[in-house]
Amino acid sequence: MTLYDSRSTILAQRLAAVRHRIEAAVRPASPGGLAAAEPTLIVVTKFHPSSDVLRLRSLGVSDVGENRDQEAAAKALEVADMALRWHFIGQLQTNKAKSVAAYAHSVHSIDRASLVKALGRAVAAQQQENGRANLECFIQVDLSEAYTHLAEAEPAGHGGRGGVAPSNIGALAELISGTEGLDLAGVMAVAPLGVTPEPAFNLLASLSAALLADYPGATGISAGMSHDLEAALAVGATHLRVGSDILGPRPAVL
Numbered sequence: 338m339t340l341y342d343s344r345s346t347i348l349a350q351r352l353a354a355v356r357h358r359i360e361a362a363v364r365p366a367s368p369g370g371l372a373a374a375e376p377t378l379i380v381v382t383k384f385h386p387s388s389d390v391l392r393l394r395s396l397g398v399s400d401v402g403e404n405r406d407q408e409a410a411a412k413a414l415e416v417a418d419m420a421l422r423w424h425f426i427g428q429l430q431t432n433k434a435k436s437v438a439a440y441a442h443s444v445h446s447i448d449r450a451s452l453v454k455a456l457g458r459a460v461a462a463q464q465q466e467n468g469r470a471n472l473e474c475f476i477q478v479d480l481s482e483a484y485t486h487l488a489e490a491e492p493a494g495h496g497g498r499g500g501v502a503p504s505n506i507g508a509l510a511e512l513i514s515g516t517e518g519l520d521l522a523g524v525m526a527v528a529p530l531g532v533t534p535e536p537a538f539n540l541l542a543s544l545s546a547a548l549l550a551d552y553p554g555a556t557g558i559s560a561g562m563s564h565d566l567e568a569a570l571a572v573g574a575t576h577l578r579v580g581s582d583i584l585g586p587r588p589a590v591l
């Protein structure tokens with residue numbers, strides 16, 4: 338089924354605008370150097386129907402993101418014949434690991450050992466059944482400590498956006514890389530609300546570099562949303578998660 342209607346026209350325009358912003362922000366090749374690799378644009382379709390996923394697929398989108406298993410599982414089933422990679426980007430309950438393993442290409446929100454174990458078991462079972470590929474795993478990091486040195490009063494909404502403290506990355510990385518069926522893809526973060534994202538993203542980049550020293554395959558940096566994708570690309574983000582600037586506003590019930 339192809340779907341092209343006025344909604345497709347709007348999505349096409351917004352998608353083109355975001356792609357243009359990405360092109361403008363990707364670090365250009367230094368003289369004699371290599372250009373930064375093209376980042377993966379994950380279009381976050383949460384709260385929007387599977388018809389929008391179909392429209393986006395027709396517009397060349399191959400990576401979509403969701404943050405609730407119930408919604409994601411239903412949508413993935415509705416468009417199961419489409420060549421799409423589903424990225425799970427939200428808080429994940431351990432008892433949902435099996436469901437997520439049935440459709441997800443990656444999980445960006447790994448934040449505890451019990452979740453790694455549950456995903457490992459679920460993916461291993463899937464691999465027995467249908468030979469699915471390994472699950473890409475990003476460790477979500479809480480970056481609020483990038484602001485603790487600031488003299489100013491705690492801004493509202495500071496921190497608390499999920500993830501492990503930087504000092505816990507190593508233990509989780511070791512567990513993921515030692516679990517069959519899981520690939521350690523890198524780090525992920527959401528910048529704190531109400532402050533400039535640069536300190537957070539600079540910290541994320543240095544944590545990524547430290548992780549890479551031990552795990553050369555863990556090249557991923559999942560960072561950058563609608564309002565801060567330029568700041569994320571400035572520190573080398575490899576995976577952007579963009580929702581509202583492409584799909585339009587969501588109901589304000591997050």
Ligand SMILES: *Cc1c(COP(=O)(O)O)cnc(C)c1O
Nearest residue numbers: 381404426562563578579580581
């Ligand atoms: C919703 C969401 C996004 C997309 O945010 P926008 O501001 O709509 O681009 C990115 N990352 C995570 C973890 C999200 O939950």
